[in-house]
Amino acid sequence: EIWSSPLIFRRASKNHTLCLDAKKFNTEAKRRVSRYRESGLSVSDGDRIQILGRDENGKTDDLTEILVEVDGLIEKVNGHDDPGMSARLLAPLPLSDDESEEATLTKNNSSVILRFTITAAGGSCRYLTCGDAEVAIWERLWDRHKNRAYWLEYDILLSPHHCSWHSLSYDNWSEKGEDVEVNKNARSALSQALSGANIVASSKPIKDDDSDPPCVRAKREYEDILEPVTGEFRCTGEYPSKGKPAPMEYEIGRNGLALKSAALAAPTIISSSAVGGQPLPHG
Template structure:
């Protein structure tokens, strides 16, 4: 894929077509502050005929420049599975990253370290380099060395992290508005829902960082939910605990929700202890529906939704359940937007008029695809085989 695009000249959240994997870019201050949540860069996507977008190439081209280098204010890793961190070593070479956020438990377990992919190991080494730089100069932490460690006291008071300044640490249940040393409270706030303390001995999916993010423009804002690859039990717990504590219920609402684990059915189908088979769990869908605002659900995945009982997403069952709680066309697969043949980044904007799906950008992209299809069909009796829509 080789289309030329630019970041919007307004605040935005962008979901990229990168196959079945996650890559979301948040423009918190146009031409100044950009945040990346997870990364999946595929070498094959650099070939024009492939539908996946080579995200690193676009970031290098589109990011603001600092000291003549592309500058990414913040990179957030939800968990170190390959489809959330692929290409990080290359990104680190080509882009200056002001700050990293991560939950370090998975990197502390030697058994789990042996399972890490090459890019996850590159992230672990970079996070550790930053940790050492912070400890060497805690009163003068520079952009490029900043690190936010997210977890509970068993992590934050560990020998490796106990001497790191408190403003480099966060616990679930806390809000963060500082990015690479700058207070962005009028532009952005991230509420940390998870990991939970009892998650921490479990697999990588269940230790995923879960965030609810608000992006502000004056009195307007857009609200976004990121669950990583969490499944039914721990997502339900996010809603239960937040409702019980009451003071942070506002951070359960969402305009756009990134479907957990690339539209896995494990979010709403679950086998309770003692049961022989998994069952549909309507309570989690009720939570999603009750806290929906604009109501867009994004599946960051290929369009190969399956009916099989496989653990591998995306699942058709999950898609149908999500579609049942939103308006027609507001469940959007990243590889169906605006059509399957030539998917384009999905862009939500926030400006003084509020939160919006960037329909103008969609129409321009769709028109380009349609034009290409018409051109290729000329001289034949075929009609253009292009679906213009939201999937």
Template sequence: MDPRITYFPVGNGDCSLITLSDNTQIIIDCNTTQEASDEDDPSRYDVHQHLLDFGKKLDGKIPHVDVFILTHADQDHCRGFDTMFYTGDPSKYTVKHSKEDLILIDELWFTHRIFANHEGELSKWAKAFKKEAQRRIDLHLAKSSVRNDAGNRIRVVGHSNNPAYKGLGDLVITPGNYIDVIDRKTKKDFRFFVHAPFRKEVDDKLADRNDTSVVLQACFDVGGTKNAGLAMFGGDAGAAIWSKILELSDDDKLAFDLFLAPHHCSWTFFSEEEYKYNKVPAEDSLAILGKGLDGARVIASCKPIKDDDDNPPHFAAKEEYEDVVGEENFISLAEVGDQKRALPTTFEMSENGPVLLDPEDLDHVDDTVKKVASTPQTYG
């Protein structure tokens, strides 16, 4: 199967699904609410039900995903985590959890920042994520015999001086490196390049949580073409972080076909100052956008964008994106589909780059994918 990225319309929040050629599935962030399943509320897509319908199954029964990546601990990136995913010892997943439609996560990715004393008050969803991440960390620090089992695996992204995590060794990946081992399997046609978070933001108690976001370049090889598709995920990282990324990175690490607008099409990508104080976008931010390849698209994961004072999404930010990539290449996820329900936006990776698929044609999974999605695997 051809690899693809699906961006879900979840209001002012993020949730993306990367599906690789071997059907490895990677979810980046979630923003799921009870309202998403309400047919009378078209503002959010029911990601949970989508994963239950079209995601992977263990032995054709138990829903699971290979990797979940939390870019940072704001609630609009982890809302619904504890009602969509199973937390706890994977060997204790029971029929009760299956009836609750809880999805197992093989491998959890996160930053050290969520455990910092200066992280501040967390939402109930972030607390649930933190508890699960700590459970898995404890298994690895104790060198438990089950630490590398599906449902206990971890990957820590970014620097930290916190001595509590020194024992995690090569499970910690720092900026400037590629990750091609995903859920303990080496991928020959996919890798992430890690841009951030940086040590200063992770360890500095004055640093804003948004600026501790995991920033990744997803690189797809298709057929004989290396980097046939390139996608940038930046959480809520602000202008100063992108300026630092620009300073440290070669052009090939910054190139993209798809760019998920940071902080839900907020002005913060273009300036550290509020728009009313500075209406001029930072040169470095424009330089980042200038790394887009021919036909590059910007994806805005936010509520419908209106010409008002909201931030996010910010109307002037939308105009800046459109000035660079063109109005036809700016996609507001909340405005894809019809008035009844916004639909996911999916790109399939080809040798010639990402191909935008018609959302009306994606309400099914073909037999080939169904067969691959039934995963023979044991938990616990």
């Protein structure tokens, strides 16, 4: 089964292009949708697809069984209920009545945002993954969900756009440096860290320079978000060392979430990295 959002491909443009792999993925997604329509709503392994978010101009209106609406929950994997996993679809967001918004909702800002809840071995984890969504989306998400902020809570946040400053601010770090201003609403949306949360930057090592992404100013902001909850910021390009990075693997257990040791083959748990263990929220 693949999960695909038609809006990402629809909102590509000359300035926000699709790479060859993305074009091939889109072709495969369309093939699976066609197979679903031809088969009378019944498909098997290799043809399954879930569509994340309604397409524009009614193009997905006949695909109710495989369509996940924004704010909806995904509770099936490969056609079967999965009691150990649910995922709430928070974006891509549809166009509002504001005509000026169309220029804002580019390919990056049409990224899929999912908040997973995963349970295993008596523990649980809330995982927020955000694609390349920038500040305008996080502003809208906070306005949309500030009265149910628990939908944005996380034990792990994969920082949007490879730890880019543009997910937290409209200002350019390379131009303004320390004079940049954080967007309060975007920061609020990204600040719903649970006790002991981890924020992970999927990026090359982060340097104290004008690079963006990854941006050292964004790293400092995320560290500030984590301080009240005694959380930890990590970078995949620096783990376990900059010279020899290795996959960063977490394990869910009775005490919540823990980072495995990259130096050992066995799943040794680093107790100082234990995260969470809170009861599941109702969202």
